[in-house]
Amino acid sequence: MIDPLVEDEKLMEETAQGDEYAFELLVKRHQSRILNLIFRFIGNRTQAGDLAQEVFIRVWQAAPRYKPQAKFTTWIYRVATNLCLNELKSSSRRKLLFSEIPADAGRTPNEEGTVTPSAEDILLAEERSRQISHTLQNLPENQRMALILKRYDNLSYHEIANIMDCSVSSVESLLVRAKRNLQEKLIFFEK
Amino acid sequence: MKCHQIQNRLSAFQDGELNDREQEKISEHLEKCSACRKRYEEMEKIWQALGDFQEIQPEPAFYRQVIKKINESNKPRFRVGFRDLRWLFQLFSPSWATAALLIGGVLMGTFLGNTLAKKELLPFQQNRTYSQAAAEVFSLKAFDPVPPGTLGERYLRMASYGEGGHR
Numbered sequence: 001m002i003d004p005l006v007e008d009e010k011l012m013e014e015t016a017q018g019d020e021y022a023f024e025l026l027v028k029r030h031q032s033r034i035l036n037l038i039f040r041f042i043g044n045r046t047q048a049g050d051l052a053q054e055v056f057i058r059v060w061q062a063a064p065r066y067k068p069q070a071k072f073t074t075w076i077y078r079v080a081t082n083l084c085l086n087e088l089k090s091s092s093r094r095k096l097l098f099s100e101i102p103a104d105a106g107r108t109p110n111e112e113g114t115v116t117p118s119a120e121d122i123l124l125a126e127e128r129s130r131q132i133s134h135t136l137q138n139l140p141e142n143q144r145m146a147l148i149l150k151r152y153d154n155l156s157y158h159e160i161a162n163i164m165d166c167s168v169s170s171v172e173s174l175l176v177r178a179k180r181n182l183q184e185k186l187i188f189f190e191k
Numbered sequence: 192m193k194c195h196q197i198q199n200r201l202s203a204f205q206d207g208e209l210n211d212r213e214q215e216k217i218s219e220h221l222e223k224c225s226a227c228r229k230r231y232e233e234m235e236k237i238w239q240a241l242g243d244f245q246e247i248q249p250e251p252a253f254y255r256q257v258i259k260k261i262n263e264s265n266k267p268r269f270r271v272g273f274r275d276l277r278w279l280f281q282l283f284s285p286s287w288a289t290a291a292l293l294i295g296g297v298l299m300g301t302f303l304g305n306t307l308a309k310k311e312l313l314p315f316q317q318n319r320t321y322s323q324a325a326a327e328v329f330s331l332k333a334f335d336p337v338p339p340g341t342l343g344e345r346y347l348r349m350a351s352y353g354e355g356g357h358r
Binding site: 027028039 | 202203206208233234237238241242243245246247248249250254256264
């Protein structure tokens with residue numbers, strides 16, 4: 001058995017040799033963050049699920065050529081980011097934006113033993129989540145991606161620059177503008 | 192630093208991306224300047240609000256769907272059966288595992304060979320009836336006036352060929 005704590009780069013080596021178990025570990029380790037990165041960027045759960053699967057198909061296809069020059073997470077984020085940005089270039093897909101925050105967003109299956117929020121709380125939280133999603137979708141693509149990578153994945157400017165293939169100062173500038181835009185658009189969140 | 196310079200760096204300050212000296216400078220400025228402090232507080236409020244964006248969970252069948260799509264694509268790389276043998280190499284050292292596989296292969300071959308032979312399912316056994324019949328017909332020709340393969344039989348064949356040629 002492969003040690004579940006083994007590093008991603010080693011798992012990629014094993015995957016390149018056709019080891020399905022190594023690939024399964026990689027997928028299960030990163031599926032949630034990749035799915036949520038795409039979901040936050042695209043705003044549609046079904047499409048996010050399909051694109052997240054596409055990311056892992058590309059990981060599998062690229063495994064024999066993969067060279068661990070950067071951290072695996074940086075590399076897979078870059079794959080996901082490029083996929084998202086390319087996807088948005090397709091005008092037909094644009095129509096799917098602003099569409100859906102699923103009713104079960106934020107709730108995990110079998111959340112037993114935790115304090116159950118009231119139905120009203122759940123609805124309010126979902127509504128807030130939907131509004132944030134809608135606001136994010138209105139940001140320019142590069143600002144949105146930089147903001148998501150910073151806010152939800154807590155990546156450094158340097159890592160974001162690597163993922164988005166731009167300079168650190170460009171990342172800083174994207175984030176300054178994204179935050180200003182949000183301040184104008186998220187005024188209704190002020191309590 | 193002036194207020195507009197400070198405000199341009201507030202985002203990096205919030206993200207902890209400034210060096211210690213700059214970070215300290217801006218902290219000091221925020222303590223003194225209420226306008227910049229207000230700006231920063233608004234920024235923080237928005238940052239907190241973004242935390243309300245709920246996460247979604249992957250479908251339980253996420254991995255299976257990925258594998259299905261890979262297998263449906265042109266070049267499936269996973270070999271069926273390889274995974275079943277992996278435990279052997281994990282349990283034993285590679286040399287012992289290889290020896291075990293070889294011994295297992297020989298035993299399996301012997302067993303299968305014996306079983307198939309007993310049931311007369313081997314390829315040469317299936318053609319035996321035909322072979323036996325052919326051998327019997329061939330042996331009966333030994334009693335012909337001119338048995339096949341003899342000098343007489345060759346002479347007759349040449350003669351009949353010559354007759355054919357004259358015609």
